[in-house]
Every structure is written in structure tokens, then in C-alpha cells.
Amino acid sequence: MSRTSNQANGDLLREFLSIADLLEEPRLAQLYAYLARDGEATTQELIEALDLPQGTAYSYVDRLVDAGVIQVVSETPPRRYAAREIELTVTTADGEREYTITPALIDAVGRRETDADIDTYIDRHGIAGLATALTYTVERERGEMSHRLMARDLDISPLAAEIILQALRPIVHEHFDIETTGGSLADIEGVDTDFDDA
Known part of the structure; x- marks a missing residue:
């Protein structure tokens, strides 16, 4: 696994696990992809745009902030959030191929439910x-x-x-x-x- 920027091993592992969550949960990927595509949003805007239940939206936002893949860009209520750029290159288990996880790939995963x-x-x-x-x-x-x-x-x-x-x-x-x-x-x-x- 390689990364385009240098990070401490702990940060890299945390980011990798967070990205793995995005790739496993399409609704979580949709939320990240929305912010990556459309820029900043409040939780209420995410609820309306993605048709998420309120509790789910707040839970997802908290998870993604804790994971470091989205960030708070405005502390004044209502808080606004933005996606952090993701570009992580991984090698398949067989070592045959490499692929890069990008916001576009996460967006594609997010669309699998629809x-x-x-x-x-x-x-x-x-x-x-x-x-x-x-x-x-x-x-x-x-x-x-x-x-x-x-x-x-x-x-x-x-x-x-x-x-x-x-x-x-x-x-x-x-x-x-x-x-x-x-x-x-x-x-x-x-x-x-x-x-x-x-």
C-alpha cells in the first residue's frame, strides 16, 4: 500500500480503515461523495439532499469526522462540513494489480444501492x-x-x-x-x- 502524501503509520492505518468503511457501506459513501462533489454542507442539507433519517445523518457525520475523511469547516451553528481529499493506492491480495481509491471510486460505490x-x-x-x-x-x-x-x-x-x-x-x-x-x-x-x- 502506498500513499501520495507522507503520514505517520498510525494515521495511515486509521485512514485506510476509514476508507474501507466507505467502500463497504454505500450510504456512508454517498454522504462522503456528496461533500466531495458539491462542497460544504450542513447536516440538515445532507439529510435533505440524500434523504437520510436525521439520526442516521448525524451518526454518519460523526463517524466520518472521527475517521478524518470529512472535516468541520465552520464551528458556528449550524456546523458545515467538507470532504477531505482521498487518494490511496492499494495492491490486490494476489499482488497482481494496484488501484487507487479516489472520491470518484467512492462515489461509484455509493451509487450501488441505486x-x-x-x-x-x-x-x-x-x-x-x-x-x-x-x-x-x-x-x-x-x-x-x-x-x-x-x-x-x-x-x-x-x-x-x-x-x-x-x-x-x-x-x-x-x-x-x-x-x-x-x-x-x-x-x-x-x-x-x-x-x-x-
């Missing part, structure tokens, strides 16, 4: 697979990659590649400065959008 395609992809390929698909989506949106090349590289069906590329497309455009070049499923004749058939 996007069946992302949820299915994570179930089949894990967080490391989702991180890889996110990288391919950035390349696709820059015009450097096609769904067929991604499918070949990852040994998945072209349909599965296209579906996850489309699911991740809005996330890429919210987190990266990219001009749109990718196609859509509607542009591909005869493509069935039911992911389970892939």
Missing part, C-alpha cells in the same frame, strides 16, 4: 474491478478506449463492458474535466440493456 448495473459489477468483479472499470471509463470518455477493447483486456463480454461504461459515465463527468466523446447504449443497434444477460 444503480443495479454498478451493484452487479461490484458483486462480480469487486471494488478492484470497479476501480479498473472507472479507469477505462475515463479513457473511453477521452476517446482513447472502446468497450470492445475494454472487454478484451478484462476478459468480459462487450455488452458487460458497455453497460458498466455507461453506468460510470456520469460519475466520470462529475469528477473529471472531460469533453464528451463516448457513445451511449441507445447508439448501439440491437444491444439489450439487461445486465444479467451479459
Whole structure:
């Protein structure tokens, strides 16, 4: 595991465990991603934007502040919170691949409860697979990659590649400065959008 900035080992371990929580709990990831995308917010604004129960929202905010992944930016009531930048590079258990955990990846995880395609992809390929698909989506949106090349590289069906590329497309455009070049499923004749058939 490597990190882009230097931290004491205890701080790094705490941050890693906090990020692991974000990757395991989609609603927690949604809250972090909202702050990373939209900037500062009060707990009440988070409740309204994310449709969270009040107790859950306060609990999540406290957990993320304690974990150090969000910070209080205004102490005067009502308190305002902002996301801290996360960029942590990890190596898979088999040592074969590295991937970077970023706000965009956490945002994608946060959408698994509302996007069946992302949820299915994570179930089949894990967080490391989702991180890889996110990288391919950035390349696709820059015009450097096609769904067929991604499918070949990852040994998945072209349909599965296209579906996850489309699911991740809005996330890429919210987190990266990219001009749109990718196609859509509607542009591909005869493509069935039911992911389970892939």
C-alpha cells in the first residue's frame, strides 16, 4: 500500500480503515461523495439532499469526522462540513494489480444501492474491478478506449463492458474535466440493456 502524501503509520492505518468503511457501506459513501462533489454542507442539507433519517445523518457525520475523511469547516451553528481529499493506492491480495481509491471510486460505490448495473459489477468483479472499470471509463470518455477493447483486456463480454461504461459515465463527468466523446447504449443497434444477460 502506498500513499501520495507522507503520514505517520498510525494515521495511515486509521485512514485506510476509514476508507474501507466507505467502500463497504454505500450510504456512508454517498454522504462522503456528496461533500466531495458539491462542497460544504450542513447536516440538515445532507439529510435533505440524500434523504437520510436525521439520526442516521448525524451518526454518519460523526463517524466520518472521527475517521478524518470529512472535516468541520465552520464551528458556528449550524456546523458545515467538507470532504477531505482521498487518494490511496492499494495492491490486490494476489499482488497482481494496484488501484487507487479516489472520491470518484467512492462515489461509484455509493451509487450501488441505486444503480443495479454498478451493484452487479461490484458483486462480480469487486471494488478492484470497479476501480479498473472507472479507469477505462475515463479513457473511453477521452476517446482513447472502446468497450470492445475494454472487454478484451478484462476478459468480459462487450455488452458487460458497455453497460458498466455507461453506468460510470456520469460519475466520470462529475469528477473529471472531460469533453464528451463516448457513445451511449441507445447508439448501439440491437444491444439489450439487461445486465444479467451479459
